[in-house]
Amino acid sequence: MSLKPPLTIRLCGPRGFCAGVDRAIQIVVAALKKYGAPVYVRHEIVHNRYVVEGLAARGAVFIEELGEIPAGRRDRPVVFSAHGVPKSVLQDAAIKNLFYLDATCPLVSKVHKQALRHQRKGRHVILIGHAGHPEVIGTMGQLQPAAVTLIETVEDARRYQPHNADMLGFVTQTTLSVADTAGIIEVLQQRFPKMEAPAAESICYATTNRQDAVKAAAAGCDLFLIVGAPNSSNSRRLVEVAERAGAVQAALVQRADEIDWEALGRVSIVGLSAGASAPEIIVAEIIEAFRQRHTVIIELAEMVQEHETFLVNRELRDVVLTGEDMAFVNGALD
Structure with a gap:
């Protein structure tokens, strides 16, 4: 045997x-x-x-x-x-x-309030986010269509031509990658130095914490698995973070049966995390699936503890x- x-x-x-x-x-x-x-x-x-x-x-x-x-x-x-x-x-x-x-x-509601605050101050609102995402639809729907512009990419930020460059304010979708958002904001601030930031950070603490943990754990991983749904923005961003931070490959899975075991080949270190809408029971299911095939050692890569x-x-x-x-x-x- x-x-x-x-x-x-x-x-x-x-x-x-x-x-x-x-x-x-x-x-x-x-x-x-x-x-x-x-x-x-x-x-x-x-x-x-x-x-x-x-x-x-x-x-x-x-x-x-x-x-x-x-x-x-x-x-x-x-x-x-x-x-x-x-x-x-x-x-x-x-x-x-x-x-x-x-x-x-409540953190999404906070972004709604920040957007409305910009509007009350007479600013045109720039929303950094992904078109079609329910959160973006909800945030844009707090304002009249002419009062808000969606910026998705750095290229969008370079092309954007406002009616009044001196009266702009931005907010962001809460589940974006911190790095991607920073690049867009940098371009906008260079072009429109009077643009006002929100009163508080828009990207939520949970998004940042999960991205930081994946970033710290990714180097040296043969594979990094993120448990999450294909339509989960924060989960997809975690896959991107793992790839950028040094994992040889990264993938999004909803259940253990989505893992292509034959295509994995020889792996010795696997990173594992879950998006903010993925239940712990599926993480446990995936660990058990690996235990059936490997002698598993769990190495905790914990950055902070959340008590919110x-x-x-x-x-x-x-x-x-x-x-x-x-x-x-x-x-x-x-």
Whole structure:
């Protein structure tokens, strides 16, 4: 009987759920406990298929637009996702007389407030982000279309021609790569020295912490795996960070069965982290899959510990969640 080849897994910390994701999932679970099923959720509550399927099994019904709620069900709660929504969605909910619970991450709400502050000061708002991402749609939707311009790349920043270069202010999508954002901001500041920064950093602490941990662990890794969904911006950025920081190859996977074991070849050091919407149970699943094939040594690559928590909506603070509920909320339970 042949021995399993040795393998070191550099397990990053922090990884996985951030406080905003934890709060959003908790809002849906608490709403189901308080009001019963169905609870409608506009858009994926967070960008993770495993989480969405788990909530659907509990009675959540995912929709893309409020018009999908049947007329006879408009007395049911509807939850707005952690990514935030345009003001038009809130107005539509009021017109339809819907009871809604806003699960927008408080850090995304902070960016909305920063953009509105720029507008109140008479500045045209530059939003650095990715077109089509729900967070970007939500942030741009806080303002009139003529009041905000989306900048996606350094080249966009070089081409941009404002009506008044002296009255500009910028904000950023919370889940971007710090390095990519810095390059865009540098070009804009060189071109428009009077451009105002937001009152506080837009990129969220969890995004920065996860990127820093991956950056520190990547050098020397034959492979770096990031657990996350293809439509998760912060997860895709982690793959890019791992590649830039020295991993031979990096890949995004949603589950262990997506790993192409035959194509891996001989690997001795594997980095492992998870995007902010990926549950810990999948990280454990991937480690176990490696243990079936290798003699695994876990090497912790922890940068900081996170202790942030965000309160759920006032309407749900009387709901008592069980230990099993909280294990699901925290991503540790199937």
